[in-house]
Amino acid sequence: MTATILWFAMGYAQIALALAACLACVRTLRGPRAQDRVLGLDTLYVTAMLLFVVTGLRAGTPFFFEAAMVIGVLGFVSSVALAKFLIRGEVIE
Amino acid sequence: MIDLETLPVWIALPAALFLVIGSTLTLLGTLGLMQLKSFYDRLHAPTLGTSWGTAGIMLASMLVFSWAGGRAVLHELVIAIFVMVTTPVTLMLLGRASLHRDRGEGRADVPPAPVLPPPPQPVPQEEPAE
Numbered sequence: 001m002t003a004t005i006l007w008f009a010m011g012y013a014q015i016a017l018a019l020a021a022c023l024a025c026v027r028t029l030r031g032p033r034a035q036d037r038v039l040g041l042d043t044l045y046v047t048a049m050l051l052f053v054v055t056g057l058r059a060g061t062p063f064f065f066e067a068a069m070v071i072g073v074l075g076f077v078s079s080v081a082l083a084k085f086l087i088r089g090e091v092i093e
Numbered sequence: 094m095i096d097l098e099t100l101p102v103w104i105a106l107p108a109a110l111f112l113v114i115g116s117t118l119t120l121l122g123t124l125g126l127m128q129l130k131s132f133y134d135r136l137h138a139p140t141l142g143t144s145w146g147t148a149g150i151m152l153a154s155m156l157v158f159s160w161a162g163g164r165a166v167l168h169e170l171v172i173a174i175f176v177m178v179t180t181p182v183t184l185m186l187l188g189r190a191s192l193h194r195d196r197g198e199g200r201a202d203v204p205p206a207p208v209l210p211p212p213p214q215p216v217p218q219e220e221p222a223e
Contacts, residue, residue: 009109
């Protein structure tokens with residue numbers, strides 16, 4: 001019984017996060033201006049990271065956790081670099 | 094592989110609840126990202142996913158892995174704290190970049206740049222009398 005509840009919760013979480021990633025992807029592709037695309041990409045990074053954590057929980061292995069951490073760090077660095085590019089026109093001055 | 098049948102109810106129910114809350118909030122945040130009208134409104138929407146969306150899913154993962162490992166597994170706190178600390182930095186930078194670009198294009202719907210007082214003029218030094 002408890003396994004069934006947790007199983008359905010994991011399935012729901014995976015579907016909801018995949019849908020969220022699709023919506024962020026649509027904003028990235030459609031965004032009228034460059035900052036919309038950067039914001040959509042940042043959201044896509046966070047959503048993919050959460051999807052990895054839920055997938056690791058479902059698979060029962062701790063290995064997805066490492067991948068999620070790498071995605072989180074890379075998302076932060078890339079978003080800051082893109083925002084810096086939008087301000088100055090170059091990343092490293 | 095975790096045997097889900099061995100999980101007690103007081104672990105499985107909160108974990109399922111946290112999973113549902115976290116994923117629903119993340120989905121709502123991206124819905125806002127799609128629906129809101131201006132960029133400055135859209136900037137606020139994904140923070141739903143990075144605050145309680147991340148926290149809920151990490152709490153669920155911590156609960157289940159702690160029970161399965163027989164010890165307190167706190168790895169997920171690293172990601173949760175990292176995301177919560179770095180998201181305001183990213184969004185603040187992005188908002189400032191957008192404001193800078195909008196002002197550069199002379200848009201009317203953003204506040205103008207603040208008028209700074211002129212820098213103080215250096216007082217000319219008097220030549221010492223010989």
